[in-house]
Amino acid sequence: MTAALATSDLSIRFGAFEAVRQVSLAIRPGARHALIGPNGAGKTTLVNALTGSLKPTAGRIMLAGEDATHLSEAQRVHKGLVRTFQINQLFANLSVLDNVWLAVLERNRRTGIFWRSARADRAALDEARACLEFVHLLPLADQLVATLPYGSRRLLEIALAMAARPSVLVLDEPAAGVPAADSEAIFERIHALPDSLTLVFIEHDMRLVFRFAERITVLVAGQVLTEGTPADIAANPQVREVYLGRRGAHA
Ligand SMILES: Nc1ncnc2c1ncn2[C@@H]1O[C@H](COP(=O)(O)OP(=O)(O)OP(=O)(O)O)[C@@H](O)[C@H]1O
Numbered sequence: 001m002t003a004a005l006a007t008s009d010l011s012i013r014f015g016a017f018e019a020v021r022q023v024s025l026a027i028r029p030g031a032r033h034a035l036i037g038p039n040g041a042g043k044t045t046l047v048n049a050l051t052g053s054l055k056p057t058a059g060r061i062m063l064a065g066e067d068a069t070h071l072s073e074a075q076r077v078h079k080g081l082v083r084t085f086q087i088n089q090l091f092a093n094l095s096v097l098d099n100v101w102l103a104v105l106e107r108n109r110r111t112g113i114f115w116r117s118a119r120a121d122r123a124a125l126d127e128a129r130a131c132l133e134f135v136h137l138l139p140l141a142d143q144l145v146a147t148l149p150y151g152s153r154r155l156l157e158i159a160l161a162m163a164a165r166p167s168v169l170v171l172d173e174p175a176a177g178v179p180a181a182d183s184e185a186i187f188e189r190i191h192a193l194p195d196s197l198t199l200v201f202i203e204h205d206m207r208l209v210f211r212f213a214e215r216i217t218v219l220v221a222g223q224v225l226t227e228g229t230p231a232d233i234a235a236n237p238q239v240r241e242v243y244l245g246r247r248g249a250h251a
């Protein structure tokens with residue numbers, strides 16, 4: 001089967017420091033794939049290269065079987081590769097609904113629907129509302145993002161990603177900064193996204209990783225230590241030693 005997203009021997013250097021070292025991954029279509037590893041392991045750097053915000057030093061990136069190594073970030077979005085960030089990227093002074101509405105309009109513009117008409121605007125608004133309904137934020141549609149609780153902001157980011165209609169969604173710590181009690185609700189919504197959508201997520205909370213991932217890649221010092229099912233990873237003594245054992249569940 002052609003991987004939805006794959007890398008071969010991907011390396012990323014910052015000067016003399018190699019943050020990602022010869023990483024080869026193959027993520028199947030529809031996967032719920034977690035990327036874990038201690039702080040500084042290179043997870044965000046790898047994701048930055050996958051989505052095109054950072055140029056790899058060596059290696060290749062394949063998107064649905066096509067070489068995407070040299071595509072710009074915008075070109076990758078156009079091909080369905082969308083991300084959310086470890087730090088949020090919302091328009092704080094706009095309403096919840098306007099944030100999603102702008103994301104829908106942006107997708108329309110990108111896919112060649114430049115014309116604005118009352119009807120197209122209404123369709124985009126309906127779609128934005130549907131995205132908000134999915135993440136249970138419709139009751140807060142008119143609230144300014146600046147006044148929104150942090151957990152709701154993170155849910156809004158998922159709605160924004162949905163508005164881009166991705167085929168592969170990469171999430172960098174989608175529940176970062178959210179109290180543990182609320183992070184599960186965020187992952188529950190991520191998990192409820194369509195099965196056809198390929199999900200790759202970075203997460204530190206092992207409870208969430210083991211609950212929501214089908215496959216896990218463990219990155220340590222820029223290299224893949226191992227990859228497997230949650231059961232494989234839980235039973236792997238190297239993982240326990242390097243990652244789980246040292247600082248408990250929250251590396
Ligand atoms: N632009 C940069 N220039 C130099 N070094 C960098 C740069 N970005 C990241 N690094 C270094 O690369 C390594 C990997 O960083 P990265 O942010 O990818 O880790 P991470 O696995 O996402 O960690 P965390 O779990 O803390 O988010 C770190 O040592 C970091 O200091």
Ligand SMILES: [Mg+2]
Nearest residue numbers: 043044045086
């Ligand atoms: Mg990171």
